[in-house]
Amino acid sequence: MFSSQMILSVLPEILILALALFLLGVEPFLKTERRRNLGWLTAAGLVISVIASLCFSRPGEPVSTLGGMIRYDWLGFFFKMLFMCAAAATALLFMGHEQVGQRGEAYLLLLAATLGLNLMASAGDLVMLYLAIETASIPLYVLSGFMLSDRHSTEAGFKYLLFGALSSAVTLYGFSLILGITGTTDIYAIGSSLRSGELAPALGFVVLVLILVGLGFKAAFVPFHFWAPDVYHGAPTPVSGFLSTASKAAGFAVITRLFFVAFPDFAGGWTLVLAVISAITMTVGNLLALPQTNLKRLLAYSSISHAGYVLIGVLAIPREGTTWGFPELGAASVVFYLAAYIFTNLLAFGIVMAFTGATGLEDIRDLAGLSRRSPGLGLMMLAAFLSLAGMPPFAGFVAKVFVFAAGVQADYVWLVVVGIINSIVGVYYYLNVLKYVYLYRLPDEDEEKHPVRLPGSYALVLTTLTLVVILVGTVFAPWFAWSYAGAANLF
Amino acid sequence: MTFPFLSAIVFAPIAASLVMLLMPGGRKNLVRSIALGAAVLNLGLSLWVYITYLTRGLTGYQFVEQYEWLPVLGITLHFGVDGMSAPLVLLTGVVMFTGVLISWGEERHGVSTGIQDRPREFFAFLFILASGVFGVFCSLDLFMLFFFYEIAVFPMYLLIVIWGWIQTREYAAMKLTLYLFIGSVVSLVGGLAMYWVAYQNTGVLTFDMLQLEQAGFSQAFQDFWFLPVFLGFAVLGGIWPFHNWSPDGHVAAPTAVSMFHAGVLMKLGAFAALRVGIMLLPEGAKTWSLLIIGLATVNVVYGAFIAFVQTDFKYVIGFSSVSHMGLVAMGFATLSREGMLGAGVQMFSHGIMTALFFAVVGMVYDRAHTRHIPDLGGFVKIMPLAAVGFIIGGLVSMGMPGFSGFIAEFPIFMGVWKAQWLVAVISIVSIVVTAAYVMLVIRRVFFGQMPEKFEGHITPITALDKVAIVTLCLLMVGIGLFPRIMVPMVQTGVENILRLLGGS
Numbered sequence: 001m002f003s004s005q006m007i008l009s010v011l012p013e014i015l016i017l018a019l020a021l022f023l024l025g026v027e028p029f030l031k032t033e034r035r036r037n038l039g040w041l042t043a044a045g046l047v048i049s050v051i052a053s054l055c056f057s058r059p060g061e062p063v064s065t066l067g068g069m070i071r072y073d074w075l076g077f078f079f080k081m082l083f084m085c086a087a088a089a090t091a092l093l094f095m096g097h098e099q100v101g102q103r104g105e106a107y108l109l110l111l112a113a114t115l116g117l118n119l120m121a122s123a124g125d126l127v128m129l130y131l132a133i134e135t136a137s138i139p140l141y142v143l144s145g146f147m148l149s150d151r152h153s154t155e156a157g158f159k160y161l162l163f164g165a166l167s168s169a170v171t172l173y174g175f176s177l178i179l180g181i182t183g184t185t186d187i188y189a190i191g192s193s194l195r196s197g198e199l200a201p202a203l204g205f206v207v208l209v210l211i212l213v214g215l216g217f218k219a220a221f222v223p224f225h226f227w228a229p230d231v232y233h234g235a236p237t238p239v240s241g242f243l244s245t246a247s248k249a250a251g252f253a254v255i256t257r258l259f260f261v262a263f264p265d266f267a268g269g270w271t272l273v274l275a276v277i278s279a280i281t282m283t284v285g286n287l288l289a290l291p292q293t294n295l296k297r298l299l300a301y302s303s304i305s306h307a308g309y310v311l312i313g314v315l316a317i318p319r320e321g322t323t324w325g326f327p328e329l330g331a332a333s334v335v336f337y338l339a340a341y342i343f344t345n346l347l348a349f350g351i352v353m354a355f356t357g358a359t360g361l362e363d364i365r366d367l368a369g370l371s372r373r374s375p376g377l378g379l380m381m382l383a384a385f386l387s388l389a390g391m392p393p394f395a396g397f398v399a400k401v402f403v404f405a406a407g408v409q410a411d412y413v414w415l416v417v418v419g420i421i422n423s424i425v426g427v428y429y430y431l432n433v434l435k436y437v438y439l440y441r442l443p444d445e446d447e448e449k450h451p452v453r454l455p456g457s458y459a460l461v462l463t464t465l466t467l468v469v470i471l472v473g474t475v476f477a478p479w480f481a482w483s484y485a486g487a488a489n490l491f
Numbered sequence: 492m493t494f495p496f497l498s499a500i501v502f503a504p505i506a507a508s509l510v511m512l513l514m515p516g517g518r519k520n521l522v523r524s525i526a527l528g529a530a531v532l533n534l535g536l537s538l539w540v541y542i543t544y545l546t547r548g549l550t551g552y553q554f555v556e557q558y559e560w561l562p563v564l565g566i567t568l569h570f571g572v573d574g575m576s577a578p579l580v581l582l583t584g585v586v587m588f589t590g591v592l593i594s595w596g597e598e599r600h601g602v603s604t605g606i607q608d609r610p611r612e613f614f615a616f617l618f619i620l621a622s623g624v625f626g627v628f629c630s631l632d633l634f635m636l637f638f639f640y641e642i643a644v645f646p647m648y649l650l651i652v653i654w655g656w657i658q659t660r661e662y663a664a665m666k667l668t669l670y671l672f673i674g675s676v677v678s679l680v681g682g683l684a685m686y687w688v689a690y691q692n693t694g695v696l697t698f699d700m701l702q703l704e705q706a707g708f709s710q711a712f713q714d715f716w717f718l719p720v721f722l723g724f725a726v727l728g729g730i731w732p733f734h735n736w737s738p739d740g741h742v743a744a745p746t747a748v749s750m751f752h753a754g755v756l757m758k759l760g761a762f763a764a765l766r767v768g769i770m771l772l773p774e775g776a777k778t779w780s781l782l783i784i785g786l787a788t789v790n791v792v793y794g795a796f797i798a799f800v801q802t803d804f805k806y807v808i809g810f811s812s813v814s815h816m817g818l819v820a821m822g823f824a825t826l827s828r829e830g831m832l833g834a835g836v837q838m839f840s841h842g843i844m845t846a847l848f849f850a851v852v853g854m855v856y857d858r859a860h861t862r863h864i865p866d867l868g869g870f871v872k873i874m875p876l877a878a879v880g881f882i883i884g885g886l887v888s889m890g891m892p893g894f895s896g897f898i899a900e901f902p903i904f905m906g907v908w909k910a911q912w913l914v915a916v917i918s919i920v921s922i923v924v925t926a927a928y929v930m931l932v933i934r935r936v937f938f939g940q941m942p943e944k945f946e947g948h949i950t951p952i953t954a955l956d957k958v959a960i961v962t963l964c965l966l967m968v969g970i971g972l973f974p975r976i977m978v979p980m981v982q983t984g985v986e987n988i989l990r991l992l993g994g995s
Contacts, residue, residue, distance in 0.1 A: 382649075397641060409687050439661070476561060
């Protein structure tokens with residue numbers, strides 16, 4: 001049974017694989033110092049793949065293909081496009097990194113990870129899902145520890161590996177319990193067999209918690225967040241950027257699909273667990289971000305807190321038996337938030353990368369005078385951090401409003417209030433960073449003599465991301481339409 | 492298809508700020524010229540809107556534009572002005588124009604006035620803020636109102652922290668931003684609650700305020716949400732006990748930003764509190780009316796007394812703003828025709844007056860490098876026009892007949908008398924105190940002997956400064972002598988609100 005639909009459903013992955021093979025073939029023919037250019041190839045290839053997928057493989061009605069392994073729908077498709085864009089941006093950022101950019105393996109590993117993330121977003125079967133998670137994780141372990149001569153980087157790689165291996169083992173255990181209980185690994189069949197069968201609520205609860213460990217690790221929410229600050233800090237900056245955006249979003253893509261398709265509201269308490277996790281994640285992330293002096297650690301904690309905001313949207317996805325005015329808003333707000341967040345955080349990490357690359361420094365204090373040393377970079381920083389803080393006209397504002405609106409609709413007003421208090425804390429530390437950029441000066445007050453220069457690839461990717469962040473924040477209709485299409489596929 | 496005046500007004504400043512950011516930073520006069528050009532354009536457009544509204548005797552929402560923005564959620568880009576907001580649009584245009592003039596400054600004889608450090612970024616951020624302000628005054632869509640409201644808040648942080656008074660700027664800027672942000676998100680939750688409840692009631696998902704007015708919110712709902720929504724916005728209007736950010740913010744900000752801040756931004760809070768709080772939740776407003784009047788009384792009286800004891804020139808004006816904005820909140824909270832009419836005119840009158848005050852304070856400070864009132868004196872000899880301007884502003888602030896302040900304050904007190912005569916008696920005290928501190932400041936700063944250390948060091952004000960002062964004074968005297976250029980228009984806006992209040 002072979003049909004063109006099967007090909008189309010995995011067209012983006014096929015293209016990524018082809019691109020990876022092509023790079024593998026080209027790499028040996030390039031001199032070491034010219035291998036940097038593989039970044040252009042990777043980025044261009046990914047952009048072409050995105051365009052090709054948008055042209056030829058847009059999903060219609062949601063269907064399961066390849067024997068139920070892949071779910072071919074808008075939810076997965078939109079995430080795939082986001083991941084590929086994020087990977088393209090990351091590839092360009094790799095180029096400027098001294099120890100990563102010249103090694104061809106870096107680009108291959110990035111593509112392999114993207115392939116895994118794509119499959120995570122569209123997996124329709126637990127086996128496929130597990131394979132996808134591993135495909136995405138293993139290259140990222142390697143990339144985190146890529147700078148062999150750097151103590152922090154090797155530590156990051158090893159730490160990430162240990163935490164990752166442990167949590168994926170726990171998840172696998174959860175999966176095996178499901179197989180034992182329901183006799184199937186098809187996500188869409190699990191839901192119906194759980195509904196009809198008699199499953200002790202306690203057992204269901206245990207299974208969910210086990211799975212939550214693995215996904216919580218990917219999405220880095222409390223209490224599975226411990227690895228994040230150290231890994232983001234130690235890993236090469238573009239890798240941290242990729243980890244905190246695409247990899248995190250993939251975790252949420254799976255949560256959104258798995259929990260609401262495979263686990264209807266049969267074990268009542270778990271939404272409360274998720275709500276508490278959301279509140280704690282926001283609070284812990286933001287409070288720990290306050291005292292940070294290192295930019296990458298600050299962004300790490302801020303990205304933990306953003307996972308909490310997304311969870312508000314996840315909770316606002318209706319279970320069976322609820323009648324709301326606008327049931328799709330919860331899932332749509334999750335997708336929209338992640339899209340806005342991916343671009344914003346990539347921009348933030350990209351700026352840190354650019355700054356560190358030019359100056360070798362990564363403390364918040366070192367940003368003093370940046371707006372005079374490089375007005376353009378200062379403005380981009382303004383866009384990125386205000387978007388993270390949730391200020392218009394940047395993407396973060398609309399995203400937050402949608403998530404909060406969904407939360408209010410779902411009667412999680414208390415959680416929305418916690419979210420709001422947290423975003424105020426967030427405003428404080430994001431503005432504090434901007435204070436260094438705009439107010440403080442270099443000790444000799446002669447910034448003109450110390451300009452921060454951007455390589456071409458950086459200027460391109462950062463400008464594009466800034467424009468996207470503003471575009472998502474102002475003309476939000478098309479983005480919301482896609483998020484909405486993805487959300488509608490859940491029901 | 493008529494020319495989209497309001498879109499032009501809202502988006503022209505942000506377009507100008509993008510153009511400025513693309514200019515080379517070293518070309519200061521080029522950047523300033525672009526800023527001035529954009530400000531003149533905006534002033535012209537808002538004047539056109541105002542005069543058209545006035546001379547055609549229009550009522551209700553005019554210059555309406557509506558574009559689909561996110562149909563699924565019922566978000567539209569819906570602009571329109573009525574008798575309440577048209578004067579405020581004009582006010583913003585005027586303050587923007589005079590603010591650019593004041594900030595031009597000069598560097599001569601070692602004296603640097605206006606904004607000399609990075610004027611490109613300064614004007615760019617100021618104009619983004621202006622876009623946000625225009626957007627709030629023109630928006631008829633609740634979502635877009637919040638959108639523009641936040642845009643008006645965050646540039647303030649940068650403007651104060653970068654160009655502000657070096658001693659308090661970091662503290663004041665952060666305090667201001669957090670206060671305003673907290674206020675706005677509290678209101679936002681209320682707005683979202685209205686959105687969903689309106690959907691339950693009517694079956695239509697919409698943020699359109701004209702439709703939300705008809706949503707039929709229950710009494711209990713209105714009673715619960717009125718206070719958070721009203722007070723959340725009124726934080727920006729400087730209502731007691733949430734006024735604390737405002738004098739600090741005014742003092743720390745550079746001159747043009749203080750003008751914008753006290754002149755326009757505080758009206759933004761009062762206006763949003765009116766439009767979202769009172770107009771969408773009228774029954775809740777009736778329930779809490781006395782409480783708001785009480786808070787506003789504290790504003791009016793306490794603000795005036797605190798202003799009286801200040802020795803910092805700028806703090807005097809800062810607290811006088813708190814006092815005068817209390818009158819606005821008080822007028823709205825009476826929910827009566829007279830009170831609202833007075834409050835509407837007061838927003839405009841106070842905006843012009845306080846912009847003038849801060850402009851003059853800035854001119855004095857830039858030259859004397861101190862704002863400590865006992866150290867100043869005799870400035871009338873060097874800057875007579877500024878002194879005359881300040882005195883006219885002072886007369887407005889005392890509510891002297893023949894000036895715009897009288898046209899505004901008299902109806903407010905009439906309305907308050909009808910609502911609660913005791914409050915009126917108490918707040919009348921503030922007029923006496925206001926007269927006292929204004930005259931005291933005028934005598935100490937502008938008259939008397941100039942201290943020796945200033946002799947020969949103080950330069951006269953620039954021609955552009957003079958243009959700004961004359962413009963502002965003309966408006967205050969004009970409205971005072973010819974109330975019909977504003978009062979009938981505000982009256983139409985008030986009728987619209989009274990209709991929602993059910994003619995009570």
